[in-house]
Amino acid sequence: MSMPATLLLRSVSACLGATAALLLGACSAISTAPAPAAGSVDQILSRSHRCSDSLNLRSQALNASQEAAICSELALVEQRFHSVFKTLGRPVKGDLNRSLRANIYASNEDFGRYAGQHFNMPTDNGGMYLEGLPDQPGNQAEFIANQRKDGSVRNLAHEYVHYLDGRFNLHGDFCAVLHDSHSPPENCARPAPLTPYLVWWTEGVAEYIAHGERLSARQREAAAAKTFALSQLFDTGYETNTGEARVYSWGYLAVRFMMERHRADIEQMLSLTRVGDYPRYQALVKQWGSSFDAEFAAWLTELLARPV
Ligand SMILES: [Zn+2]
Numbered sequence: 001m002s003m004p005a006t007l008l009l010r011s012v013s014a015c016l017g018a019t020a021a022l023l024l025g026a027c028s029a030i031s032t033a034p035a036p037a038a039g040s041v042d043q044i045l046s047r048s049h050r051c052s053d054s055l056n057l058r059s060q061a062l063n064a065s066q067e068a069a070i071c072s073e074l075a076l077v078e079q080r081f082h083s084v085f086k087t088l089g090r091p092v093k094g095d096l097n098r099s100l101r102a103n104i105y106a107s108n109e110d111f112g113r114y115a116g117q118h119f120n121m122p123t124d125n126g127g128m129y130l131e132g133l134p135d136q137p138g139n140q141a142e143f144i145a146n147q148r149k150d151g152s153v154r155n156l157a158h159e160y161v162h163y164l165d166g167r168f169n170l171h172g173d174f175c176a177v178l179h180d181s182h183s184p185p186e187n188c189a190r191p192a193p194l195t196p197y198l199v200w201w202t203e204g205v206a207e208y209i210a211h212g213e214r215l216s217a218r219q220r221e222a223a224a225a226k227t228f229a230l231s232q233l234f235d236t237g238y239e240t241n242t243g244e245a246r247v248y249s250w251g252y253l254a255v256r257f258m259m260e261r262h263r264a265d266i267e268q269m270l271s272l273t274r275v276g277d278y279p280r281y282q283a284l285v286k287q288w289g290s291s292f293d294a295e296f297a298a299w300l301t302e303l304l305a306r307p308v
Pocket residue numbers: 158159162202203206
């Protein structure tokens with residue numbers, strides 16, 4: 001064997017620091033880094049690509065041009081977020097989530113097959129953002145999704161905004177923010193028992209920053225139906241007062257209305273959520289009550305009449 005001495009030394013010292021399983025197995029022969037276990041996250045999501053300081057991609061099958069397209073799409077989303085909220089790049093206190101890792105499976109089938117075991121998460125959804133514990137050093141914020149048949153990635157921009165909103169607008173981890181979800185992997189022990197929650201905001205702002213001003217067919221349909229008063233939307237949850245249209249389309253409409261017409265109220269709200277003063281957030285939203293409802297209903301009509 002003609003292995004250079006330096007490589008040999010590195011290989012042996014890696015073995016000395018390895019787990020007992022490795023010492024029993026792979027390290028009995030001189031080898032380079034051990035291959036990832038079959039079916040492990042490192043084996044399945046074997047490609048990695050660094051977009052920027054704040055975004056890394058790990059994937060099963062993205063090609064170089066898809067990686068480049070994702071990096072530029074999300075760079076635009078990131079710029080829009082910082083310009084809309086004037087964050088000056090300052091995260092909320094105690095947030096160490098300097099970067100997001102997007103984990104992208106090749107297909108919906110592979111997402112269903114592997115994501116549960118790799119990330120301990122349910123897979124009956126279109127992808128998930130897992131914030132983890134942002135105040136813990138070494139925590140890694142993860143987004144998990146998959147490619148569609150045409151190669152694009154489901155919910156990419158939406159989930160990226162969750163990362164940015166969690167880092168720059170909302171203090172604390174997912175369980176600290178007001179909602180009623182007990183679902184894994186967080187299994188929040190004490191989700192907020194009383195409304196108003198923050199689901200209208202978190203899901204609505206993700207839709208608003210990700211998709212911008214152009215209304216989707218679903219958002220148009222919702223606005224035309226005028227199903228909800230704004231004051232009802234503040235109580236939107238994941239388990240109760242819920243539904244896909246209410247959470248996403250109505251979340252978008254509620255956030256867009258507040259951003260267009262009540263920006264000062266939103267800034268007051270964010271001054272509370274950024275420091276984790278969720279009781280005062282609830283008091284503020286209760287104080288708003290139904291005072292914006294009539295204006296919201298009129299705004300929906302006006303929105304639909306705008307040129308496309
Ligand atoms: Zn979402």
